[in-house]
Amino acid sequence: MAAEDRRELVLEAATRAFARSGYAGTSTDAVAKEAGVSQPYVVRIFGTKLELFLLVLQRSVDRIRLAFEAVIAASPFDAESDSDWERLSLAYFELLKDRTFLQVMMHGFVASSTEEIGEVARRCMGDVFDALRATGADDDRIRDFIAYGMLLNIMVLIGAPEHATEPGALTALTQCSFGHGLPELVAHRRA
């Protein structure tokens, strides 16, 4: 297989692996097994595990940012229009069906005490904020949108959508966070 194609394959496998267990918790061997190649080959392609993670993190956040940019570019965005914000929310909601990217992003955030990872995390966060500025909304409005997205991220991370079954506080928080789209999200996850 061409090195370029193989590299792409390993990157996608690494994204899945890191999404599961984070930076420290994922071995290069786990990535290799997920990709179906040998562990030394993974190291050879990317140099070090850290460089591989930085690539995976950058690509994951890019994916999220691009989804926002696509929605905003699709039709004129009116920052005063609720339905336009709903379009944006629905896009993120759709993105949640594949949790991989946001899991990697969150793992990147908590691994920010590693300086190189922190740099990428801060840059990515700024890029997303920048992309949302194309909505024409003021900074406070964008901040609120991101805040709500972060809550959704956390809820997905801890598995609230699947586990919030019996009545209780977690269930209430999950339902008022995900709204009526929750059953669909859980069904998609189980499929």
Place this chain on the structure above:
Amino acid sequence: MAAEDRRELVLEAATRAFARSGYAGTSTDAVAKEAGVSQPYVVRIFGTKLELFLLVLQRSVDRIRLAFEAVIAASPFDAESDSDWERLSLAYFELLKDRTFLQVMMHGFVASSTEEIGEVARRCMGDVFDALRATGADDDRIRDFIAYGMLLNIMVLIGAPEHATEPGALTALTQCSFGHGLPELVAHRRA
């Protein structure tokens, strides 16, 4: 030293250690060094590294929840009063001066793919939500409060308060998230 006192000391050291590097990224030896005891002794006190982390996670989230409960109990809370919500926000803001607890909490969230950790994380999230229900606010209002708190957590995790210096998207997001309290927070951090 009495076993009980030593245990408490190690728990606090473990909280600091896990706050830095998370569950997978922190060795029992790192905890031991932070506590000034031998590594086998740490394992002996808590059985396994996982059990130690579960304790640390539970205690950290408890600390956050208790801070909220204290504010709500301090004087009658009016869910329609902006100043009452500001009291609550300020309490959390004050809590951010010691990042340890929220760092541990976030590390617990992303480590939720380990089933035991996920269970504790979900329970803690529910407990915090429950505590905030004592404000008398409806669920949506509480959810918004938590969402904003989660954004602050992320910003702290990636070191935005210290690193958002030159003008740019990250700086704008940081300033509109932390408001005028930002310089104070950074100063306290550097002290």
Place this chain on the structure above:
DNA sequence: TCAAGAAGGCATCGAATGATTACTTACTGA
């Protein structure tokens, strides 16, 4: 004084990890 129990370290084990080296295989162009 001394036995007993609690506190805690030392030595060590087996497994896992990231990385390096040397090797094999397969394709390509002259």
Place this chain on the structure above:
DNA sequence: TCAGTAAGTAATCATTCGATGCCTTCTTGA
């Protein structure tokens, strides 16, 4: 046909990790 190169693996190394077992030290009460 054969030299050269790209793709990929097996073997291995030095660390690090969580955990176990055994020993030492100190206190305390009879």
